[in-house]
Amino acid sequence: MARLLSFALLAVSWLSLFGLVSADAVNDLFKKSKPNLDAQLAKSKTCTKDKLEVRKEWGDLSATDKKAYIAAMLCIMQKPSKLDKTKFPGAQSRYDDFVVVHMNQTMSIHGTGSFLTWHRYYTWSFERVLKEECGYNGTQPYWDWSKWSADPEKSPIFDGSDTSLSGNGEKINHKASAMTGAPAGNGGGCVKTGPFKDMVVRLGPVSPAVDPAPPRNPRTDGYGSNPRCLRRDISNYLSSRYLRTQDVLGLIQNSRDLATFQNVMQGAGGFGGGGMGVHSAGHFTIAGDPGGDFYTSPNDPAFWTHHGEIDRVWTIWQLQDINTRVNIVSGGTSMMGFGRQQSLDDLVDLGVVGHKVYKIRDLVSTVDGPFCYTYDT
Template identity: 50%
Template sequence: MRFSSHAALGLLAASITNALPAPQDDTPPTISPSADDLETLAQLSQHAQEVTNSSLSTGKRQLGSCTLRNLSVRREWGTLSNPERKAYTDAVLCLQKKQSKTPSSLIPGAKSRFDDWIGTHINQTTTIHYTGTFLAWHRYFTWEYEQALRNECGYKGTQPYWDWSKTAKTGHEKSPIFDGSEFSMSGNGELDDNKGDIMLGGQGLPEFPIPAGNGGGCVTSGPFKSMSVNLGPVQLSLPGGKTESNGDGLAYNPRCLKRDLTNEVNRRFANATSVVRNILLPKDVYDFQMTMQGYPGTNDIGIHGGGHFTIGGDPGRDLFTSPGDPIFYLHHSMIDRVWWMWQSLDVKKRTSAEGIAGTGTFMNQPPSPDTTLDTEINLGFAAGSPKTMRDLMSTTAGPFCYIYI
């Protein structure tokens, strides 16, 4: 797909490489868009790297203790070596074996440190989706999860990400992230013959179907073939238009991890063109995050929903309990990467108060105050001290010091 020159505003020239000087301001040159959206996406990533490097090397922004020397790099799963992949999944398994820090009186079903993150997400779901904190909350959540892997389980690497544009092109079966090997994030679930479309919408919005995948049952290969999902579901979408709930999802409800990997959903909602359009077309953060999550009533679930419903299964199709699948953190690292690339096209504006839109409740229901730079984010017993939005707007300010390649 090709874009107009106006839509392509913000792309790097294809000739820009690491060997050339970083741009001296945050406005990249206008070029004709690439015919290959994967290449366009690579250019956007390169630009974001150059902007970050320029900021850190020139010191034109006060970015705290983050420097080029201590800057960490998050990489796509497929670029990691087998030992690096196994080190990551070993750390996740370690977190699943450690005792929960959440009092059982608050979340009875939280049995492990891994469960602490799920419980926090369940409790805050309606205040962190379609809200002003959506992007920053998940940035902080994923970063603190990375710190837990490092500080509590000895992981030496950084949080990897899942580039949906790659699996949209190759399919999941041929992807190193889902091939089911010991160096993957585990594969698909067993085939479940109880199939039918997943129905989305409702509650006053038009219903529309998305297809189920070719799994649906318990995951039987890879590092997470024996893991237990202990919390939820709260609002789990099932094939055939059904839903499943276990009350508020906080009770102990152990079951196998299920997946229903769906190539068609990946190719429809989270392909390279979807990602590029989400970065290039929105000119304000409201449109950016609404496009990402999907404007209600448009039959488009955005790249955020596209990733979640590509995973499918239980807890993958449950907005509340979705961190119960370890792939969640690679998915949301890609969400954060897309935000980082979008922010790089106008850093001053998009990391300031102008880079926030929305209130503190899901689609402002019930009505609540606007989110501001002073709005506090608290991850409960999962990790970390409360932070304000102003601390979380840049990947190289506040507690953060990382980029993506």
């Protein structure tokens, strides 16, 4: 049996190398693992099949559903912030509240044991606020990178239509990315198409990776008010190399343990180092300001579909072996490698955007704790 499994994984690796993996390979893997999802549901104390919500890929949503999600996002951008104005003067909306929470915890939620659970809860909390404060009736969509890896600009997410999350930035003269090695794309300037063409970015920058550099924030911590346009530099340079079906399938099939899965997902040496994982590649495919700043990246509306896919891929990986891949944690408590090892009893606190404070162990399954959702196939 072990030899057969090793042969199967080797075959996937060779097929991936030559780009011969079926476009539906990841979905097929998910379909085959449905019995494990049913087993999780049967043991859940909080989620049942009749309550189970299904998240869909952006391109599979109807125009009506896309517009409902967009309207809810625009709605929370108009709702007043719940943060202390003296501490966070740049946070003027409920949307800004989410950005501040991410900024404030960035160094303990990337390259750490809480990366996956924190962002699962964070994305779910965004969906919850859309529902509770702006009347959204749908679920959080995701961006299937592999579907659009050859040309993300032409995807329904970034095509600039009124049912997109807005298009690329205007084409301006700018330099290649020193961080990723990606050449200058066809954008770089302000987004001028789609529902978020008039969006104002106020927070940051903190760690910008964009040319030309955005104006400095009046505060060194990035929390001051620094109004500017949303900028993007979308291209297929990274997506056509790191976000293909074979890349996603290889991540799932070849990661035997959680540490490997997390590190490969974020880049072989962790976030931003030693390689380009799907997490970094997705962010830098969008690029621009604030999408290329990993402190303030949630300020780009596409952040949420990107992290919806991060969560979906983790879910599929978990479902391959729920006995060993669900109630576990791996990694330290600091991105810089300091601190102790993360524990399942460590707390995840999202402050003014969270439902309540949870332990990591409450956030490891999509069908337990506060969660009751899955993904379509």
